[in-house]
Amino acid sequence: MNLLAVDFGNLHEILRNLYEDMMPLCSSMTGVAKGMAGLGALFYVAAKVWQALARAEPIDVYPLLRPFAIGLCIMFFPSFVLGTINSVMSPVVKGTHTLLEGQTFDMNKYRQQKDKLEYEAMLRNPETAYLVSDEVFDKQLEDLGWTPSDLATMMGMYMDRSAYNVKKMVKDWFRELLEILFQAAALVIDTIRTFFLIVLAILGPIAFAISVYDGFQSTLTQWITRYISVYLWLPVSDLFSSILARIQVLMLQQDIEALSDPNFIPDSSNTVYIIFMIIGIVGYFTIPTVAGWIIQAGGLGGMNRNLSKTATTGGNLAGAAAGAATGNISGKLIKK
Numbered sequence: 001m002n003l004l005a006v007d008f009g010n011l012h013e014i015l016r017n018l019y020e021d022m023m024p025l026c027s028s029m030t031g032v033a034k035g036m037a038g039l040g041a042l043f044y045v046a047a048k049v050w051q052a053l054a055r056a057e058p059i060d061v062y063p064l065l066r067p068f069a070i071g072l073c074i075m076f077f078p079s080f081v082l083g084t085i086n087s088v089m090s091p092v093v094k095g096t097h098t099l100l101e102g103q104t105f106d107m108n109k110y111r112q113q114k115d116k117l118e119y120e121a122m123l124r125n126p127e128t129a130y131l132v133s134d135e136v137f138d139k140q141l142e143d144l145g146w147t148p149s150d151l152a153t154m155m156g157m158y159m160d161r162s163a164y165n166v167k168k169m170v171k172d173w174f175r176e177l178l179e180i181l182f183q184a185a186a187l188v189i190d191t192i193r194t195f196f197l198i199v200l201a202i203l204g205p206i207a208f209a210i211s212v213y214d215g216f217q218s219t220l221t222q223w224i225t226r227y228i229s230v231y232l233w234l235p236v237s238d239l240f241s242s243i244l245a246r247i248q249v250l251m252l253q254q255d256i257e258a259l260s261d262p263n264f265i266p267d268s269s270n271t272v273y274i275i276f277m278i279i280g281i282v283g284y285f286t287i288p289t290v291a292g293w294i295i296q297a298g299g300l301g302g303m304n305r306n307l308s309k310t311a312t313t314g315g316n317l318a319g320a321a322a323g324a325a326t327g328n329i330s331g332k333l334i335k336k
Helices: 008-054 062-075 077-124 128-131 134-143 149-202 204-210 220-233 231-261 271-283 289-295 300-333
Strands: none
Touching: 008 062, 008 204, 062 077, 062 128, 062 204, 077 128, 077 220, 077 231, 128 149, 128 204, 128 271, 149 220, 149 231, 149 271, 204 220, 220 231, 220 289, 220 300, 231 271, 231 289
C-alpha cells in the first residue's frame, strides 16, 4: 500500500473551487441585510438629526453618509467587498505558492541525486554491494561452493539481505507515514481556512448591516480583520512549507557532498529527516497564530488554543513513534 498515492494537490484545488462555488450564496443574504441596514440607517440618521436639533447645533452631513456607504457595500457585496479584498490578497497567495513550487522542485531533484549516489556508494563497498544489487548477490553465490562453510555463508547472506530489505521497507513506510501526516496537517489548515472564509463571506452582509447600528460600529472592522487574517493562513502555510523544503535542500546538498567522497559510508537511518517532519507537523498548527501577528484579529484565540493543543498531542505521538522506530533500528545496528 502506497500511503502517498493520495494527490493532495487536487484536494487543495477542490477546496479552492468550493470557495468559489459557495460565493453566489452571498446574494441570498443581501436581501435580509439590506432590510436590516435600511432600518438601522433610519434610526441612525434620525438620532443624529434630533441630537443636533435638540442642541441647536448645525447638522453635520458627513457622518450621515456612513449608513449609505455601508448600504452600497451590501448591495454589491460579492463583487465590491469580496472581489476587492480577494484581488488585493491574491498576488500574495500566488507569490508564496510560486516560492513553494521552486523549493519543492529543488528538493525533489536533490533527493533523486542523493538516492543515486547512495546506491552507488553502497555498490562500491564489497560488504554492502550484495544487499542492493541482485547481480552482485548472484555472482557471490556462484563463487561459493557446496562445503558446509560455504552453505553457512550462503545462509548468512540470505538472512542479511532479507533483514536489510525488511528494515528498508519499515523505514520507508514510516517515512511515508510522517510525510502523509505532514500533508494532512496542511490539508487540515486549508480546510478550516476555507470553512471560515465561506462562513465569513456568506454572513458578511449581515455583519455589515449590524455595523450600521450605534454601538456595533466595530463589527465592520472586526469582520474585515478576521477575513484578511484567515485569508493569510494559506500564504503563511506556503512560506512555512518553503522554509522546511529549503532546510531539506540544504541537508540533501550536504549529503550529496559527503557521498562524493569514495570512502564515505552512507547512513540510511534518516533520523534528521524524521525530526524535521515532526517539527513540520507541529509547526503547521501555529500558522493561525502567525497570521494573527500580521493583522490583529480578535475572536480566534480559543480556536488557536485548540489547534495548539492538537499539535502538541500529535507531536508527542509522532515523536514517541519516531523514537521507538529509530531506537529499535539503532539497537539492531549496534548488535550487528
